[in-house]
Amino acid sequence: MLPPLTYIVSRLRIRQLRLLIALDELGTLHRAAERIAISQPGATKALHEIETTFGTPLFTRSAQGLQANDLGRCVIRYARLIHSDLAHLHEEMQSILQGHGGHLAIGTVAGSVPLVLRALTSLRQMQPDISVQIVEDISPRLLKLLDEGRLDLAIARTSGSQHPDDYECLSLHAERLVLVAAPQHPQQDNPALSLADLSGYSWVVYPTGTPMRTVLEREFGEAGLEFPRYPLETSSTFTMLSLLQEDPQLVAVMPYSIACSSEDFGLLRRLPLELQARNEPCAIVHRRGSSLSPLASLLLEHLRNEQQALAED
Template identity: 65%
Template sequence: MISSLPSIVSRLRLKQLRLLIALDEQGSLHRAAEQVAISQPGATKALHEIETTFGASLFTRTSQGLAPNDLGRCVIRYARLIHSDLAHLREEMIGIVQGHGGRLSVGVIMGAVPQLMRALTGLREKQPELSVEIVEDTSERLLSLVDQGRLDLAICRTSVSRRPDAYDCLKLFEEQLVLVAHPEHPLVGVANVKLAQLSDCRWIIYPANMPMRLLLEHEFSQAGLEFPRYPLETASTFSMLSLLQQDARSVALMPREVAGFSQGFGMIGRLDLQIQSRREPYGVIVRHASQLSFPAQLLLEELRQESSGEPVV
């Protein structure tokens, strides 16, 4: 039976986590013991204590050494996360002590990537020793990382959450959408394209219940058209661009700034079709009543100034 959380917290030690990581890397108790600078009997005893702490066997003994089982792989994964978090903690503490640098983790949805890149460029000019982690994902997944404390802030939407009141929105941004296609699509360059003209196209769309998918569904409904059958679904920018380049009949809905960047490299063409449905704004999101780190405060100011077009002084 898996031990209780208080029991694990009271008994688990950081050096034991280092041993788990070393075991995963070395596959041998002897070599793992050497890596963490303890004796083999000490490593054997430590592994027994770890498995007793969790209340489960974590490794399978084989003729080649030790191999983690399903529970072992799970524990090792979290051991690596804890080790990484401690490294990030040290980076941030050094930044605070020195008055510069530090670490920043920020999440972003696809449509906000160009805006974030401009803000980060300005920020890193002022804070060249700042270490930044960028996570691009859907709003739902980014909010989950905010909940876990793995992101300082996220640029996304809270409407996808069952608890939107669990977050504070520090700044709102409007997003414009455009319809894009393969550069050689027959309707690229045609004026006043109608949605009905695209019924036979091969659509690349966002997965169900994502805001951009819901907006596209609304567009088809308002036009009295059946939603495309057998589409390709992806939330990945790279996958969407790759698919558009592979098929001259493919079309997709995309944030205007992302489309403009891709079009500048000849990767896609833009269709002259007006999107009637109103797009929900996205915002800079943090956990409710949380205190922003100093680097996060600087990034927020850069985002505010970038959106207003005024220089940050």
């Protein structure tokens, strides 16, 4: 049986949490002890104290080292959150003492990058003395970073999460997707372009299981076409743009907002073929029950305002 919360709180130490994180990353007591600058006997004692506090083993032992079990992974996840919150506390206090405005970490899927940039530009006009970290990735990895406390907010999709109720969500509009290619692509000016015309070309696509990949697979299926064989897969917008520049025969699908801004810079052309399906809507997400910092709350308000302005255009 799990001990009472008051017992756990009275016995846990920050150094023990740091040891758990190091063990998860490094896999051995020796290397974890070096990471947090204690002796190996001290690390062994600290791990024993942690497992005694929780009343259960958190790791399985083998010749290869230590591997967290299910309960261990749960404890490590919260150890990261606590450590991250303390890091944010230190950064914000340091910023305040130096007369600055604090730190923000925000994650976003590719299609919402323009929304994030507009909101941050508006925010930084009001508070120029803030530091901001922007992470662009696919939703599962963003939610993992959010769970670990490495992000204050994320614009992502929670439908693929095993625990979607763990998040507070503010839904955004459904994302329009477009087909794109290099400006020199042979089909760029074909007014009667069909998906069948493009099926013989090589494609750059998002990884299997991502919403944009699912939309494209559905389009091919509904057209009675086989999905392109041997596509290039990437979740990086920059990589996708670079590949299109390298090979004028490639075709890709990307969010409308990214395609428009890239087209303005002459990096690609939108192809004259409208996709029937739309991408699954995103949401502005943060951990349920975790209070936002004043700066993160202010960014959330700017994101809402920018989203409203987009909806009215």
